[in-house]
Amino acid sequence: MESPIATADTSVIEESPVARVAADTPAIEAELLIEEISIDGMCGVY
């Protein structure tokens, strides 16, 4: 379109709610798939 900067700004504003949701969902599910714990991190060992 005519003014790349204005267009880019507008498109970012219009797109971001959708993008934000899409970005949030995988991030939340990613937390659910992997969890690291120290081999020393459970109570009841030397």
Add this chain to the structure above:
Amino acid sequence: MSVVLESVLEIHPQVAVRPETFGALAYHYGNRRLIFLKHPDVVTVVQALNDHPDVQSTLNACGVTQDRWPSFIAALSSLETSEVVRERQIAS
């Protein structure tokens, strides 16, 4: 390096994967890191990595639908940071 769909990965040879009801425990004997794989699907994918050309084909073969790919990519990236998975080495 972050994992992408084109990544060619394998389980690190010093890692043991022990099935559990919730998924599996993965333990890296070299760096002592212990990781809970908290869903059976991520276990299936991790164990299938070496049998497929890349991450994308592994996810397809394991029946992981595309909407879930971002979270699996994030999980594999995390596993790569812990050295549980790594870039596939060429067998000598």
Add this chain to the structure above:
Amino acid sequence: MSAKSLVEEMKRGLDAPICLTWELTYACNLQCVHCLSSSGQRDERELSTEEAKKILDDLRDLQVFYINIGGGEPMVRRDFFELLEYSVANGIGVKFSTNGAFIDEEKARRLAAMDYLDIQISLDGVDAATNDAVRGEGSYDMAIRAMENLKAANFGQFKISVVVTRHNVSQLDQFKALADHYGAQLRITRLRPAGRGADTWHELHPTNGQQREIYNWLLKHGENVLTGDSFFHLNALGESLPGLNMCGAGRVVCLIDPIGDVYACPFVIHDEFKAGNVRDEGGFAKVWKQSDLFLSLREPQSAGACASCGAFDACQGGCMAAKFFTGLPLDGPDPECVGGDADEALSIISRGSEPKPSMDHSKPVTLTRKKLSVSASH
């Protein structure tokens, strides 16, 4: 599955321990005042080398990744290296906990040549005065010499493990510096009133103010400091410390003692918490999977008197061992409850009436043995 429900899964127990402690012997060259296993003299019923290897076979089949070997002093066993090598050869990583007396230059080199091996040197003071008051004369020098030998042999990173007491809380920064000096990893753990620990617990355990110091120190400086998740009772003070934040006894960890008895954890060596013996039919696997004690520990536990406390989610009511050996009920506050909720109950328990450990392998007290000076402050 959320992070919280993962812990709920752990509380229901796993088909095999994640890691366990194995005390190889009750024999020891030291007589630390707070010894959790009341060690000193070998028990004549001690497991043989063959029996020990059978346990390792079982652990291998269960896919136990890692064991913590201790005692007593594990290096006094003649088959110590044989068992280490057998364990590692069977895919079981080993950390052993030692006072360092037997790590001379030659042993240090031998240990440095081994893989999948971690070493933990016990030290309870940054100077001989503080340390030896608890662990005995010469024990500080023993530990430092072992560290020097491991460093000279290029062992790599070993651990220095400190039991936090009233007299060494002020030394946490110095312990960290000591560990950094050796390229070692610092580990600080909670004093429990277990074994001989019961005799001096009331004088040695950190005060309420010191507990807050420990908690704050861990939050600020504890990034690379291990704790064995032994301070989860302090999570009631605020943000949770790293760890599973739950009691692992009988659920993800347990103890095998020198005569093959299996206990929920090393801090409850008492018949009340004995699950069985590896010499029984079915061996360790059967005890782990089917013993009445472990099955009952894997049931949801009653919060009891703590049910209405807002902090219970964070502190889980604290430590079974701490409650049991101070004479408190298990379904109530920990003796070191940060809210002081156990103070009144503790004050009416007469000293000496608390449960005693089932066995005592302490060496007989001689006239020359130095008594702990409980008022020592440094």
